[in-house]
Amino acid sequence: MYRILTLNNISIKGLERLPRDEYEIASEFSSPDAILLRSHKLSNDDIASSVKAIGRAGAGTNNIPVGECTQRGIAVFNSPGANANAVKELVISALTLGSRGILPGIAYVDTLADMTDGAAMSKLLEKEKKRFKGRELAGKTLGIVGLGAIGSMIARAALDLGMDVIGYDPALSVDAAWRLPSSVQRMDNIGSLFARADYITLHLPVLDATRGLVNESLLKNCKPDACLLNFAREEIVDTDAVVQALDEGILRQFITDFPSPALIGRDDVILMPHIGASTDEAEENCAVMAADQLRDFLRNGNIRNSVNFPNLQLERSGEVRLAITNRNVPKILNSILGILADAEINIVDMLNKSREDIAYNLIDLGSDVSDELITQIQSLEGVINVRVIA
Numbered sequence: 277m278y279r280i281l282t283l284n285n286i287s288i289k290g291l292e293r294l295p296r297d298e299y300e301i302a303s304e305f306s307s308p309d310a311i312l313l314r315s316h317k318l319s320n321d322d323i324a325s326s327v328k329a330i331g332r333a334g335a336g337t338n339n340i341p342v343g344e345c346t347q348r349g350i351a352v353f354n355s356p357g358a359n360a361n362a363v364k365e366l367v368i369s370a371l372t373l374g375s376r377g378i379l380p381g382i383a384y385v386d387t388l389a390d391m392t393d394g395a396a397m398s399k400l401l402e403k404e405k406k407r408f409k410g411r412e413l414a415g416k417t418l419g420i421v422g423l424g425a426i427g428s429m430i431a432r433a434a435l436d437l438g439m440d441v442i443g444y445d446p447a448l449s450v451d452a453a454w455r456l457p458s459s460v461q462r463m464d465n466i467g468s469l470f471a472r473a474d475y476i477t478l479h480l481p482v483l484d485a486t487r488g489l490v491n492e493s494l495l496k497n498c499k500p501d502a503c504l505l506n507f508a509r510e511e512i513v514d515t516d517a518v519v520q521a522l523d524e525g526i527l528r529q530f531i532t533d534f535p536s537p538a539l540i541g542r543d544d545v546i547l548m549p550h551i552g553a554s555t556d557e558a559e560e561n562c563a564v565m566a567a568d569q570l571r572d573f574l575r576n577g578n579i580r581n582s583v584n585f586p587n588l589q590l591e592r593s594g595e596v597r598l599a600i601t602n603r604n605v606p607k608i609l610n611s612i613l614g615i616l617a618d619a620e621i622n623i624v625d626m627l628n629k630s631r632e633d634i635a636y637n638l639i640d641l642g643s644d645v646s647d648e649l650i651t652q653i654q655s656l657e658g659v660i661n662v663r664v665i666a
């Protein structure tokens with residue numbers, strides 16, 4: 277029986293992928309095998325020594341101490357693309373909110389609750405509506421920073437709205453490049469994107485290299501009247517610099533899914549409570565993907581969509597499978613294979629892959645192994661953990 281600790285509300289559709297005869301699921305456990313979470317902020321000390329894997333039902337993994345997990349041999353998974361459509365739809369709404377007098381117009385109509393004369397109300401509205409005039413998105417330039425799952429979907433939708441789309445992504449994967457419409461113009465640097473765009477939208481992860489990326493010197497490049505959207509992460513934007521840019525009229529508007537006290541109550545800011553992925557569909561997609569990945573890892577040792585382990589899958593064969601994580605240094609695999617050979621255990625199939633500091637091995641054996649042999653492998657210098665999967 278595997279024990280799964282949930283640290284946020286996880287969609288029932290996802291939890292149903294973990295059958296109760298094999299998985300015990302609870303929001304409190306002293307020694308779970310795996311953790312399933314959304315935005316819960318996890319510290320290294322919160323992760324019990326029994327934990328083998330963490331599944332993030334969502335894209336961003338900045339709430340998980342990924343580096344420490346890697347050192348401890350804990351595989352961290354996310355759900356790439358599973359909530360991208362939800363974010364895309366909200367960003368398109370935000371672009372419209374940022375270009376038309378929708379929110380002030382609605383707020384104004386709400387002030388007329390005491391009027392009883394319909395004809396007088398219509399007359400007043402026709403007179404006042406000029407205060408809520410906006411501009412159209414068609415023909416304007418949208419700059420997208422980060423052209424992954426979300427960025428590429430937004431690019432397509434914005435092109436359909438008649439916008440010109442430019443993008444910046446220094447780490448674009450080959451798959452993401454294939455997904456990108458050919459009419460998106462790729463910029464060589466982020467400064468050029470800020471200088472050309474009427475609307476700038478951020479869809480990149482928060483990393484050491486991207487924390488505070490949108491700062492005073494970058495914002496100085498903006499076209500007058502530009503509108504900045506942040507549906508990625510709060511830490512990517514220097515809030516003080518944004519407030520200054522708004523105060524100085526460098527930015528016309530800031531729309532974000534990550535409110536902070538300095539932004540509340542401003543007419544030139546639209547704040548949303550981190551609802552980019554808050555749809556039934558996105559929550560289900562993320563939970564199902566995260567649960568399926570955890571299940572395949574716990575049952576078979578296979579790795580799909582890990583952010584710190586090499587991705588690898590191997591069809592099951594043989595009697596038992598060993599899943600071994602080790603430091604990515606020479607000769608460890610030779611030593612493991614030597615121990616198995618000395619014990620005259622036949623290897624039916626195996627796969628080995630490394631990623632940065634660690635390597636991961638799946639080894640299917642023709643016969644069962646003794647606890648002593650596992651202890652022997654576990655005590656090899658550089659071996660982080662060994663799992664025997666029946």
Ligand SMILES: NC(=O)c1ccc[n+]([C@@H]2O[C@H](COP(=O)([O-])OP(=O)(O)OC[C@H]3O[C@@H](n4cnc5c(N)ncnc54)[C@H](O)[C@@H]3O)[C@@H](O)[C@H]2O)c1
Pocket residue numbers: 335336337356357359360363421422423424425426427444445446447448449452479480481482485486507508509533550551552553554
């Ligand atoms: N508001 C929300 O609820 C919500 C929902 C989903 C995702 N997000 C955030 O959006 C981010 C992007 O999500 P995604 O699903 O598109 O992820 P993704 O991994 O598919 O795409 C991210 C892209 O950013 C690029 N990138 C990395 N560093 C960059 C840099 N310095 N400049 C420009 N681009 C860079 C990557 O190469 C990649 O193509 C997530 O990491 C998460 O933080 C927020």
Ligand SMILES: O=C(O)CC[C@@H](O)C(=O)O
Pocket residue numbers: 314315333334335336337359550552553554
């Ligand atoms: O789980 C959520 O509601 C938000 C998830 C989102 O921020 C993500 O990074 O995928």
